[in-house]
Amino acid sequence: xxxxxxxxxxxxxxxxxxxxxxxxxxxxxxxxxxxxxxxxxxxxxxxxxxxxxxxxxxxxxxxxxxxxxxxxxxxxxxxxxxxxxxxxxxxxxxxxxxxxxxxxxxxxxxxxxxxxxxxxxxxxxxxxxxxxxxxxxxxxxxxxxxxxxxxxxxxxxxxxxxxxxxxxxxxxxxxxxxxxxxxxxxxxxxxxxxxxxxxxxxxxxxxxxxxxxxxxxxxxxxxxxxxxxxxxxxxxxxxxxxxxxxxxxxxxxxxxxxxxxxxxxxxxxxxxxxxxxxxxxxxxxxxxxxxxxxxxxxxxxxxxxxxxxxxxxxxxxxxxxxxxxxxxxxxxxxxxxxxxxxxxxxxxxxxxxxxxxxxxxxxxxxxxxxxxxxxxx
Amino acid sequence: xxxxxxxxxxxxxxxxxxxxxxxxxxxxxxxxxxxxxxxxxxxxxxxxxxxxxxxxxxxxxxxxxxxxxxxxxxxxxxxxxxxxxxxxxxxxxxxxxxxxxxxxxxxxxxxxxxxxxxxxxxxxxxxxxxxxxxxxxxxxxxxxxxxxxxxxxxxxxxxxxxxxxxxxxxxxxxxxxxxxxxxxxxxxxxxxxxxxxxxxxxxxxxxxxxxxxxxxxxxxxxxxxxxxxxxxxxxxxxxxxxxxxxxxxxxxxxxxxxxxxxxxxxxxxxxxxxxxxxxxxxxxxxxxxx
Numbered sequence: 083x084x085x086x087x088x089x090x091x092x093x094x095x096x097x098x099x100x101x102x103x104x105x106x107x108x109x110x111x112x113x114x115x116x117x118x119x120x121x122x123x124x125x126x127x128x129x130x131x132x133x134x135x136x137x138x139x140x141x142x143x144x145x146x147x148x149x150x151x152x153x154x155x156x157x158x159x160x161x162x163x164x165x166x167x168x169x170x171x172x173x174x175x176x177x178x179x180x181x182x183x184x185x186x187x188x189x190x191x192x193x194x195x196x197x198x199x200x201x202x203x204x205x206x207x208x209x210x211x212x213x214x215x216x217x218x219x220x221x222x223x224x225x226x227x228x229x230x231x232x233x234x235x236x237x238x239x240x241x242x243x244x245x246x247x248x249x250x251x252x253x254x255x256x257x258x259x260x261x262x263x264x265x266x267x268x269x270x271x272x273x274x275x276x277x278x279x280x281x282x283x284x285x286x287x288x289x290x291x292x293x294x295x296x297x298x299x300x301x302x303x304x305x306x307x308x309x310x311x312x313x314x315x316x317x318x319x320x321x322x323x324x325x326x327x328x329x330x331x332x333x334x335x336x337x338x339x340x341x342x343x344x345x346x347x348x349x350x351x352x353x354x355x356x357x358x359x360x361x362x363x364x365x366x367x368x369x370x371x372x373x374x375x376x377x378x379x380x381x382x383x384x385x386x387x388x389x390x391x392x393x394x395x396x397x398x399x400x401x402x403x404x405x406x407x408x409x410x411x412x413x414x415x416x417x418x419x420x421x422x423x424x425x426x427x428x429x430x431x432x433x434x435x436x437x438x439x440x441x442x443x444x445x446x447x448x449x450x451x452x453x454x455x456x457x458x459x
Numbered sequence: 460x461x462x463x464x465x466x467x468x469x470x471x472x473x474x475x476x477x478x479x480x481x482x483x484x485x486x487x488x489x490x491x492x493x494x495x496x497x498x499x500x501x502x503x504x505x506x507x508x509x510x511x512x513x514x515x516x517x518x519x520x521x522x523x524x525x526x527x528x529x530x531x532x533x534x535x536x537x538x539x540x541x542x543x544x545x546x547x548x549x550x551x552x553x554x555x556x557x558x559x560x561x562x563x564x565x566x567x568x569x570x571x572x573x574x575x576x577x578x579x580x581x582x583x584x585x586x587x588x589x590x591x592x593x594x595x596x597x598x599x600x601x602x603x604x605x606x607x608x609x610x611x612x613x614x615x616x617x618x619x620x621x622x623x624x625x626x627x628x629x630x631x632x633x634x635x636x637x638x639x640x641x642x643x644x645x646x647x648x649x650x651x652x653x654x655x656x657x658x659x660x661x662x663x664x665x666x667x668x669x670x671x672x673x674x675x676x677x678x679x680x681x682x683x684x685x686x687x688x689x690x691x692x693x694x695x696x697x698x699x700x701x702x703x704x705x706x707x708x709x710x711x712x713x714x715x716x717x718x719x720x721x722x723x724x725x726x727x728x729x730x731x732x733x734x735x736x737x738x739x740x741x742x743x744x745x746x747x748x749x
């Protein structure tokens with residue numbers, strides 16, 4: 083789960099990381115009031131969960147409160163990569179002398195949390211990694227020992243942090259690591275960490291992602307989830323414990339298992355079709371969950387045909403078939419469906435589906451071919 | 460021969476009185492796996508599916524000389540269950556549980572690494588040596604004994620491939636699901652090494668997916684240290700970047716971890732890559748002239 087900039091920065095502040103003074107506004111009038119309170123120049127920043135807000139015109143400098151109101155008016159309601167801006171963060175403008183990148187991720191290959199720093203702050207770190215990989219310094223952190231101050235000093239030296247700021251940098255780096263671990267983050271980054279004109283460090287922009295698997299022990303963070311920021315189908319899928327990702331094609335897919343789901347999508351592509359979604363009903367899915375899955379797939383207007391591919395192990399084909407029938411009773415089948423049921427209780431499953439008008443397939447290749455043909459007719 | 464599990468496996472089931480644990484303990488016993496007991500704290504002294512239940516792994520090991528443990532406990536308790544098994548001296552620990560927080564696994568893996576135990580999973584289907592021991596949740600009947608080693612990050616996709624091999628009369632030495640999480644106990648390299656050393660395994664099928672660099676590291680190992688032929692497949696060629704495809708580990712980030720990249724590196728290492736999963740059995744058959 084991704085957090086907004088203002089949410090991430092508030093967490094950072096709890097761990098002693100200095101952030102600019104600022105507040106969130108959802109109307110231009112509120113933005114004006116906040117700017118008035120802050121005094122001087124402010125930055126009006128759209129709060130949407132996508133990158134590239136600045137380039138899209140979603141971040142603007144305002145000279146005073148009148149200007150802040152104008153800028154907020156322009157940004158609120160704006161569409162950035164398909165998301166409508168509903169809130170802006172009004173922050174005191176920083177006097178930027180230098181920009182640094184500081185971030186934490188989980189390095190799978192090293193099986194460690196890794197702190198990354200770069201003197202090239204303010205730009206996308208992926209871009210730095212691609213164009214100037216030697217500008218990124220990495221420090222791996224032992225989970226049993228934690229982040230040590232010598233590691234902070236090493237980073238400070240490598241990043242060229244002025245001597246008088248190394249202590250402050252150490253506190254920020256250590257605070258960021260603690261924030262990462264205590265909130266079960268999968269990403270925490272300050273970009274840029276600014277060296278101000280009066281010689282201080284300031285986390286001007288921040289980003290955090292929380293491990294979905296750990297949300298059960300972070301109730302307050304889980305409550306921050308904003309369903310209106312997410313794809314409505316994905317929200318509905320999560321309610322039923324389904325893994326769903328919306329894609330651009332027109333063949334709806336319902337499969338059990340993540341690997342098989344991906345492979346099924348690949349097969350569709352291989353035969354010249356395009357999947358409308360990734361959907362894994364998971365292991366041991368009940369009829370109810372299957373019905374929900376099918377409802378979600380069919381509510382996508384792009385879907386011209388549905389491919390159901392089930393390899394029963396813990397999942398029972400008869401249970402899946404019952405779910406399909408239940409969903410069809412409710413929403414009706416407006417599009418052709420290709421069904422492949424193999425494994426546990428496949429005969430029972432096929433018998434249940436015998437009356438429903440569905441196109442049966444025995445192999446994955448056959449199923450994919452039939453679905454692609456149906457999607458083009 | 461085979462790898463990791465066989466007739467000498469003495470298995471305990473952690474979480475044997477839970478719904479999943481009980482169901483699969485029964486299935487494994489029905490397959491012929493030597494299940495010697497189970498563990499559920501607080502239920503020691505009871506019996507479940509015909510085997511004794513113990514309060515702790517230590518008690519179970521003392522009473523049954525178990526050497527392998529399989530874990531079916533909820534994600535919140537799994538890190539503890541894994542460490543308990545390691546601490547009790549279990550040689551092989553298999554964790555089926557899905558949804559363990561990644562930072563927990565960072566610690567668990569560090570703990571396992573400084574022990575003599577081996578961990579498979581989490582978020583995996585387990586492993587099976589056909590005709591000898593099924594230690595997992597896979598449908599046993601689709602497997603037959605033979606000489607092809609299978610290693611995979613996925614569950615059902617592996618069943619698909621194994622079923623296709625079996626349909627052609629090609630048996631498997633051992634099929635191992637290493638799991639779909641970002642941090643797992645055993646990686647491709649660990650299992651490939653065991654297959655390379657196993658005299659009964661003649662060739663290997665490796666099924667990867669998008670995300671991480673495990674397949675790339677495996678490619679280097681295959682090129683430098685494997686003599687046996689490897690056939691591969693990578694799932695997720697159509698996956699969009701930045702989105703998690705079901706498995707917590709299946710995400711393309713920053714342009715890294717794409718299927719195309721993995722396919723290219725594996726091909727360069729001499730792995731014969733299947734375009735679609737159904738081609739795998741054909742490529743394997745070609746290797747043995749069938």
